Amino acid sequence: MWRISRPDAMDVLKDKNMVKALSNYFEIMLNRKLSRSKVAFMIEASGIDEDSGDIDDLWDEHERIRNEFHKIYDDEISLKDTDKKPAFSYLDLKIEIANRIFSDCYFCERRCHVDRNVGVGFCGVGDSKIASEFIHVGEEAPLVPSHTIFFAGCTFECVYCQNWDISQRPEVGMSLDEDKLAKIIDRKRMEGSRNVNFVGGDPTPNLLYILKTMRLTEENIPVVWNSNFYMSHETMKLLDGFVDLFLTDFKYGPGECAERLSGIPKYWDIVTRNHKMAKNAGDMIIRHLVLPNHVECCSKPLIKWIYENLGEETVINIMGQYRPVYRAGEYEEIARFPNDKELYGAIDYANDLGLINVML
Numbered sequence: 470m471w472r473i474s475r476p477d478a479m480d481v482l483k484d485k486n487m488v489k490a491l492s493n494y495f496e497i498m499l500n501r502k503l504s505r506s507k508v509a510f511m512i513e514a515s516g517i518d519e520d521s522g523d524i525d526d527l528w529d530e531h532e533r534i535r536n537e538f539h540k541i542y543d544d545e546i547s548l549k550d551t552d553k554k555p556a557f558s559y560l561d562l563k564i565e566i567a568n569r570i571f572s573d574c575y576f577c578e579r580r581c582h583v584d585r586n587v588g589v590g591f592c593g594v595g596d597s598k599i600a601s602e603f604i605h606v607g608e609e610a611p612l613v614p615s616h617t618i619f620f621a622g623c624t625f626e627c628v629y630c631q632n633w634d635i636s637q638r639p640e641v642g643m644s645l646d647e648d649k650l651a652k653i654i655d656r657k658r659m660e661g662s663r664n665v666n667f668v669g670g671d672p673t674p675n676l677l678y679i680l681k682t683m684r685l686t687e688e689n690i691p692v693v694w695n696s697n698f699y700m701s702h703e704t705m706k707l708l709d710g711f712v713d714l715f716l717t718d719f720k721y722g723p724g725e726c727a728e729r730l731s732g733i734p735k736y737w738d739i740v741t742r743n744h745k746m747a748k749n750a751g752d753m754i755i756r757h758l759v760l761p762n763h764v765e766c767c768s769k770p771l772i773k774w775i776y777e778n779l780g781e782e783t784v785i786n787i788m789g790q791y792r793p794v795y796r797a798g799e800y801e802e803i804a805r806f807p808n809d810k811e812l813y814g815a816i817d818y819a820n821d822l823g824l825i826n827v828m829l
Contacts, residue, residue: 475606478613490782490826491611494714494752497691498663505751506560506683506692508542509710513555514562524569531566531706534559538710560684563707567677576704577624577673578739585674593639594622594674600635600642602653604662609754609786609828612693612716616654616662620669624699626732627720629760629797631790636670647678651685658688664714668695676704680711698740698747699733705743709750717744717755722770726763730800741774754784754828758791759815762802768815776822786828787816 481487488495496502517530538559570576572584581590589595598621605617619632622639630636654665667679673696683692691713698717700708708715719740721727727736747753755775759768768787775783789812797803819827 475610475613477610478606481610486782486825487611487784490784491714491752491754494611494664494691497689497713500689504689504691505542505713506686506711507689509538509560509563510558510684511553511555512538512541512559514557514559517562524566527562527566527569531559531562534562535706535709542710559710560680563711564677564680564684566703567680567707570703571677574674575701576676577671577699578701578735579624579699580701589639590674592622592624592671592674594620595639596644597675597678598622598639598642599645599650600670602650604657605666608666609716611754611784612664612666612714614662615664615666615693616657617666617668617695618650620667620672620675622674623670623697624673625671625697628730628795628800629791629793629803630795631758631792632670633795637795639670647682648685650682651687654682654686654690655688658690662690664691664693666693666695666716668716671697671699673697673700673704676707680707683711698743699736700743702742702746705746705750709746712751715747715751715753717747717753719744719755719757719771719775720767721763722767724766726767730803741778744775744779748779753779754786755779756786756788757815758788759807759812760791760803761805761807761811764811764814768811769818772815772819772824773822776819776824781823781825783824784826784828785819785824787812787819789829 497504514530517526572586574581574583574585574590579591583590585595600619600621602618605615606613608615619635621635621642623636635641693714693716694708694712695716721736723737727733789807791807793804
């Protein structure tokens with residue numbers, strides 16, 4: 470059993486506001502409720518030929534089940550029912566759709582349409598490469614200890630990337646069969662991990678691999694999707710009914726900062742859309758890394774949007790860990806650490822708006 474060395478990781482279980490905001494996650498974490506991936510594996514998908522059916526038929530069946538999934542999930546299928554495994558499940562259907570997308574890739578909104586069996590798109594990811602996996606004790610208190618799996622490669626090109634050594638080098642890391650990773654996830658869950666946390670880089674290009682891996686796990690464990698949130702609309706649908714907690718990286722406001730510093734087109738429209746979809750699909754913790762000289766153009770507008778569109782109970786971690794690494798020195802505005810006025814200005818703004826789950 471992993472020992473929890475951070476008192477706040479235990480104290481958070483007594484925080485009524487936090488427990489309410491992340492209620493489903495905590496219930497799964499404590500093994501009182503099935504994870505969404507386990508329930509998806511128990512729901513039969515029918516009326517299609519998964520081997521040769523048209524992708525539109527696959528999507529029609531997926532959406533039929535997705536529209537019913539939340540009612541099924543809220544009916545609290547018993548932990549004792551996990552032996553009910555249909556020949557072809559809702560999770561299998563997600564895998565089959567993801568397999569089709571992999572051959573014409575549009576997992577993210579760059580929509581490269583590359584056949585990743587033979588090539589790579591913008592992210593540079595072909596076969597999934599794991600840069601590292603370990604029990605992370607530096608994540609947010611509700612997550613610690615978190616079994617964190619870092620993938621190489623990313624759909625962004627942030628000039629200040631804090632993980633640039635893996636995000637901008639998709640070739641690093643090791644290839645690991647899905648069944649081997651599934652066994653590692655199960656073992657670390659039995660040893661006390663609170664969740665399995667897929668991150669990078671970004672996990673989005675690795676969705677097919679992740680779905681296949683979780684299908685092979687035996688333990689009941691919350692799935693955390695730790696992402697820049699530039700997923701395609703279709704990927705968001707696949708994550709609905711699979712992910713238990715969305716750990717989002719909300720970087721920029723509605724101006725031109727995203728395009729200039731990360732090379733991301735239509736950032737605001739896509740990321741705000743995906744946050745709205747995630748709110749209806751699982752629990753959520755939003756991270757915002759405060760950038761120097763970007764409080765007025767980015768921090769405050771996105772914090773206000775969160776309050777107005779996702780609600781006062783939304784959990785948000787306003788982070789001051791920015792370091793001017795990678796190519797940040799080429800951009801004078803971000804070539805320094807954020808100061809206390811910037812960090813606490815963002816935090817105070819969130820508190821003054823009325824957000825009640827602001828983490829530091």
